[in-house]
Amino acid sequence: MKHIDIKEIFTNAEFIGKEATVCGWVRTARDSKNVGFLALNDGTTLNHLQIVIDKMSGIEVDVEATKLGASVKVIGTVVKNENNGTVEINAKEIVLLGKCPPDYPLQKKFQKLETLRENPHIRVRTNTFNAVFRVRSVMAAAIHRYFQDRGYVYVHTPLITGSDCEGAGEMFKVTTIGYSEDYKNAEEYYADDFFGKKAGLSVSGQLEGEVAAMAMGKIYTFGPSFRAEKSNTLRHVAEFWHVEPEIAFAELPDLIEIAEDMIKYIIRDYMEKCPDELKFFEERFEKGLTEKLLNVVNNDFAVVDYTDAIEILKKADVEFEFPVEWGCDLQSEHERYITEQVYNKPVFLINYPKEIKSFYMKQNADGKTVAATDLLVPGIGEIIGGSEREADLDKLLSAMKAKGMGTEEYSDYLDLRKYGTVPHSGFGLGFERVIMYCTGMANIRDVIFYPRTVGNIR
Ligand code: 4AD
DSSP states (O other): OOOOOHHHHHHOGGGTTSEEEEEEEEEEEEEOSSEEEEEEEOSSOSSOEEEEEEGGGTOOOOGGGGSTTOEEEEEEEEEEOTTTSSEEEEEEEEEEEEOOOTTOTTOSSSOOHHHHHTOHHHHTTSHHHHHHHHHHHHHHHHHHHHHHHTTOEEOOOOSEESSOTTOSSOOOBOOSSOOOTTSSSHHHHHHHSTTSSOOEEOSOSHHHHHHHHHHHSEEEEEEEEEOOOOOOSTTOOSEEEEEEEEEETOOHHHHHHHHHHHHHHHHHHHHHHOHHHHHHHHHHTOTTHHHHHHHHHHSOOEEEEHHHHHHHHHHOSSOOSSOOOTTOOOOHHHHHIIIIIIISSOEEEEEEEGGGSOTTBOBOTTSSEEEEEEEEETTTEEEEEEEEBOOOHHHHHHHHHHTTOOSGGGHHHHHHHHSSOOOEEEEEEEHHHHHHHHHOOOOGGGSSSSOOBTTBOO
16 A cells, blocks of 8 residues: 655655655544544654544545544645644545444553553554564664674574573473373483473573584574563563673673673664654653663763672661572662662672572682673663683583583583683673663563563463
């Protein structure tokens, strides 16, 4: 259907005075004796185009074309709207494309996000979700551009895997048959299954990412990861999008530099490409969002040792729900205190106790900590988890043993340390969490198209 995007009509002055065809959905309709107005949106911009219907002109309009949610094609002349300085269309013909009955769920102008979540297929039609998904798209492109322009190779790591990267037992099982009493044990059951062994949905592409980095030097993955953790929080989903660069010959300080540079790059790109969306989020969801993001791009992030963070938390004049001791896993309340109350900017926490981190992290000379880093941001907490990797085969094997892990499933991974091992590092960025940070959306369920959480799938 030949037509012009509404965004084009608004931004290209050449259309003024000319006839144009636009299509879209009716957002509001107003009527008076001689004139009617439709606010039309086609999803290409947050702004609605006003369609003016001069009833004296003899134009015939199907009443169904003026109902909220109806889809229409409008042919008319583009004219300047003298009141607000934008443009509108004086309709010559309005064609009804699709009716929209009164049970359409978006009857009220402002609806609660919780209510909208019940209709993921409809909520995308609101300005809020239009803005969220446009920002997601722009930021995904920025991530690809960042890595592509710097020579990283985009690797598609498998989603079905035979090894659990984080070793945390949070994997969804992939199976084509149910367990039955006929099997003598789990091994026999898995042997009978599709892959002949236990398989699951990948929690991270890192292990395969390391394989690729040992060949191509600098790689990244950007795809879904799956976690069967039953964390019903504002920042966990069972299926999230994961950006994972892996860099050969990079040590922890190099990794931190890359992560900070990438975050600043994608935020700058978002601010430049999505001014309308940013303004919308600022007005509707987070006062001070623009200033917050400007502070992020214009200032250095803090780098704080885990041991120092524990001291800060112990001295804090705050009653934490979870007590703080060296060796403890930091809870969200601790992370937020450090990043919001103490630094008020993004903080790389580094050098965590080895007991609370994954087997693959490089063991520091102190024998107690590993060269890991989490990037914590105000309001959200952790958005990045990464580390330098243990490149020494013996040390890696001893860490696996200490964590009670078998080595059989990890033979490829161990071979990387056998054949020309090198220092290397990588991190994982939770894409939804960075979108939350950049939009001010407080619940992760509102920045992903169809959120999957405990007890919720459609
Ligand atoms: O800290 P995580 O578990 O690290 C890894 O998976 C490493 N293998 C990454 C690497 O080094 N290549 O996860 C990385 C990030 C977290 O910081 C968080 O932003 C996000 O992934 N994340 C989740 N996001 C939404 N829902 C969940 N359930 C998430 N779990 C992790």
